[in-house]
Amino acid sequence: MIEVKNITKTYSQGKDNEFQALKGVSFTVNDGEFVAIMGPSGSGKSTLMHILGCLDTPSSGTYLLDGKDVSKLSDDNLADIRRDNIGFVFQSFNLLPRTTVLRNVTFPLIYAEVNKVERNTRARQALISAGMDEAHFEHMSNQLSGGQIQRVAIARALVNNPTMILADEPTGNLDTKTGEIVLETFRKLNKELSRTIILITHEPDVALHADRTIVVRDGLIISDEKNIK
Amino acid sequence: MTTEDILHETYSALKSNKARTGLTMLGIVIGISSVIAMVAIGNGAKSSIQSSIESIGSNLVVVTPGAQRSFGGPSSGRGNAQTLTVEDGNAIANNVQNVLTTAYIVSSREQITATGTNTNTNVIGTNPNYSVARNIEVDDGTFISDSAVLSASKVAVIGPTARDDLFGVGTQAVGQSIRIKGIQFKIIGITKAKGGSGFSNPDDSIYIPYTTAQRYLSGNKYLNEIDVSATDASSTTQVQTDITNLLIERHKISDPTKADFSTLNQSDIIATASSVTNTFTVLLGAVAGISLVVGGIGIMNMMLTTVTERTREIGLRKAIGAKKRDINIQFLIESVILTFLGGVMGTILGWAISFTVQKLGILETSVTLSSVLLAFGVSAAIGIIFGYYPARRASRLNPIEALRYE
Ligand SMILES: Nc1ncnc2c1ncn2[C@@H]1O[C@H](COP(=O)(O)OP(=O)(O)O)[C@@H](O)[C@H]1O
Ligand SMILES: [Mg+2]
Numbered sequence: 001m002i003e004v005k006n007i008t009k010t011y012s013q014g015k016d017n018e019f020q021a022l023k024g025v026s027f028t029v030n031d032g033e034f035v036a037i038m039g040p041s042g043s044g045k046s047t048l049m050h051i052l053g054c055l056d057t058p059s060s061g062t063y064l065l066d067g068k069d070v071s072k073l074s075d076d077n078l079a080d081i082r083r084d085n086i087g088f089v090f091q092s093f094n095l096l097p098r099t100t101v102l103r104n105v106t107f108p109l110i111y112a113e114v115n116k117v118e119r120n121t122r123a124r125q126a127l128i129s130a131g132m133d134e135a136h137f138e139h140m141s142n143q144l145s146g147g148q149i150q151r152v153a154i155a156r157a158l159v160n161n162p163t164m165i166l167a168d169e170p171t172g173n174l175d176t177k178t179g180e181i182v183l184e185t186f187r188k189l190n191k192e193l194s195r196t197i198i199l200i201t202h203e204p205d206v207a208l209h210a211d212r213t214i215v216v217r218d219g220l221i222i223s224d225e226k227n228i229k
Numbered sequence: 230m231t232t233e234d235i236l237h238e239t240y241s242a243l244k245s246n247k248a249r250t251g252l253t254m255l256g257i258v259i260g261i262s263s264v265i266a267m268v269a270i271g272n273g274a275k276s277s278i279q280s281s282i283e284s285i286g287s288n289l290v291v292v293t294p295g296a297q298r299s300f301g302g303p304s305s306g307r308g309n310a311q312t313l314t315v316e317d318g319n320a321i322a323n324n325v326q327n328v329l330t331t332a333y334i335v336s337s338r339e340q341i342t343a344t345g346t347n348t349n350t351n352v353i354g355t356n357p358n359y360s361v362a363r364n365i366e367v368d369d370g371t372f373i374s375d376s377a378v379l380s381a382s383k384v385a386v387i388g389p390t391a392r393d394d395l396f397g398v399g400t401q402a403v404g405q406s407i408r409i410k411g412i413q414f415k416i417i418g419i420t421k422a423k424g425g426s427g428f429s430n431p432d433d434s435i436y437i438p439y440t441t442a443q444r445y446l447s448g449n450k451y452l453n454e455i456d457v458s459a460t461d462a463s464s465t466t467q468v469q470t471d472i473t474n475l476l477i478e479r480h481k482i483s484d485p486t487k488a489d490f491s492t493l494n495q496s497d498i499i500a501t502a503s504s505v506t507n508t509f510t511v512l513l514g515a516v517a518g519i520s521l522v523v524g525g526i527g528i529m530n531m532m533l534t535t536v537t538e539r540t541r542e543i544g545l546r547k548a549i550g551a552k553k554r555d556i557n558i559q560f561l562i563e564s565v566i567l568t569f570l571g572g573v574m575g576t577i578l579g580w581a582i583s584f585t586v587q588k589l590g591i592l593e594t595s596v597t598l599s600s601v602l603l604a605f606g607v608s609a610a611i612g613i614i615f616g617y618y619p620a621r622r623a624s625r626l627n628p629i630e631a632l633r634y635e
Contacts, residue, residue, distance in 0.1 A: 029447050055548060055628050056629055076552050082548060082550050083550025089630065098244075107550070108550050110230060110231075111230060111552075112550065113230065156549065
């Protein structure tokens with residue numbers, strides 16, 4: 001479960017040049033929810049995602065991840081949380097170059113020093129859940145299409161059984177049809193495996209795939225409603 | 230991350246840019262191989278100079294006429310001055326303690342003729358003791374005898390090279406005749422080949438009684454050199470001092486710095502030569518060491534480039550759970566593996582160079598275990614030192630900045 005209370009984030013570039021990207025944001029996401037965070041470019045979505053993903057800490061406010069306050073942890077502790085509790089899907093540059101599909105997916109487990117047999121089994125399962133064909137498992141990451149790359153990224157985000165999967169504009173680089181397939185994958189993972197998914201997007205159409213939409217503008221939440229299907 | 234996984238990452242990173250990896254490694258290969266080859270050549274030169282000095286004779290103190298001089302100084306009068314006599318030699322033999330043998334020498338370069346052939350070489354007039362002092366062995370026939378010295382016989386013992394020049398390779402020469410300065414000598418012996426080269430090659434020398442040399446060649450009663458062999462290495466210094474004191478007294482010299490003779494101790498010569506070759510080895514090693522440092526800078530340059538190129542990769546690794554330490558180790562290992570492989574190849578190449586130098590007969594070389602271990606140690610250290618900064622830089626990248634990096 002994710003509980004965010006009155007979070008702010010201020011970027012400062014020099015003394016007189018401060019910019020508040022988040023101005024006090026509060027919300028709760030329960031396990032098994034599929035939430036979209038939507039807003040125009042520059043509204044603070046990625047900033048929020050970095051904080052939710054423990055890549056960054058808030059300037060003020062608290063963030064409880066499964067009841068644990070993670071807003072003031074050290075770099076190494078944050079790395080542990082990212083490795084064990086969070087799965088990321090980025091818009092681009094999702095996969096490590098010079099590395100096979102299977103190995104890409106095992107990376108969170110490699111850093112966790114999970115043994116070889118177990119990590120390969122789990123990676124294969126995750127790839128199958130993400131809809132990847134077994135024929136591609138030993139392919140190099142640069143031999144894949146855009147849609148395949150996103151699926152491998154989803155598989156990697158799944159492999160450590162995270163509290164949530166965070167996806168920042170995962171369909172931003174894909175054509176509509178491929179985008180639909182990727183969004184369907186998220187949908188399926190949420191329904192069939194009860195994964196918590198937070199989908200960040202600036203497109204209302206994409207946000208509609210989720211069950212709930214939080215709209216952000218200029219660093220503030222302006223609406224938080226269930227999607228009507 | 231386990232060691233196996235780190236090595237897997239290192240391998241795929243180094244393999245992905247083979248040309249760059251190879252060229253960077255080449256810098257280390259050249260550095261390490263030149264250190265190994267240069268030190269081997271330096272050590273080889275040292276032992277070959279030492280053994281050639283030792284082969285002259287054992288525990289030798291050489292007395293020559295003329296003033297003492299420093300190395301490289303003008304050689305005015307040395308060897309030509311007429312101050313050493315047979316009586317000096319006898320006095321040394323009779324009065325100085327721990328003397329094994331005393332050889333008298335009257336030498337000059339002469340034109341030698343045999344039937345239809347001629348050569349120009351060293352003619353050494355001496356006594357039987359010379360063979361002991363200078364380690365000369367006779368292969369065929371006999372060396373100069375005391376009775377030949379007493380009667381100033383016109384007999385000669387010739388070196389194998391002189392024999393080959395005058396009579397042809399391997400010819401039976403004992404019993405034949407040669408002419409020195411037009412005077413006929415009968416060959417009574419051939420010396421065993423000793424090896425050696427240069428101006429006073431023993432294999433190219435001709436030995437005759439010193440009395441004969443004085444009468445027919447130099448025309449006076451002086452000696453060019455007295456070779457005194459001490460009974461053991463530890464007494465050479467005492468023998469040298471005693472000879473100096475004795476001759477100063479005999480020659481009635483009031484100021485010892487103005488002696489009309491000089492003495493040279495073989496161990497001093499060896500010590501001087503060793504210190505020269507040591508300096509030479511250090512110098513060669515230092516020049517090679519510089520190329521190693523340049524190789525190390527090449528490593529650092531490549532690693533910094535790699536870190537910049539792989540900024541987003543580092544960001545991604547951090548996002549999916551890599552700690553600072555994981556990134557740091559990964560890049561450090563990459564640079565250590567690079568230098569270590571360079572070290573292995575450099576050692577093989579350096580060894581091959583020394584081996585070739587030896588095979589071609591240029592110099593005896595010796596690759597020592599310590600220089601190989603040193604090379605490995607140094608190459609690993611270079612990997613750590615020059616990889617440290619780039620690895621640290623990689624590990625400190627902020628994952629958000631790194632992911633944003635275009
Ligand atoms: N590291 C930073 N330093 C300064 N300003 C930043 C930084 N990151 C983001 N911003 C600013 O914060 C605002 C929100 O950015 P972001 O969270 O990336 O928005 P979104 O993802 O919704 O487009 C933008 O105006 C952006 O310029
Ligand atoms: Mg964004």
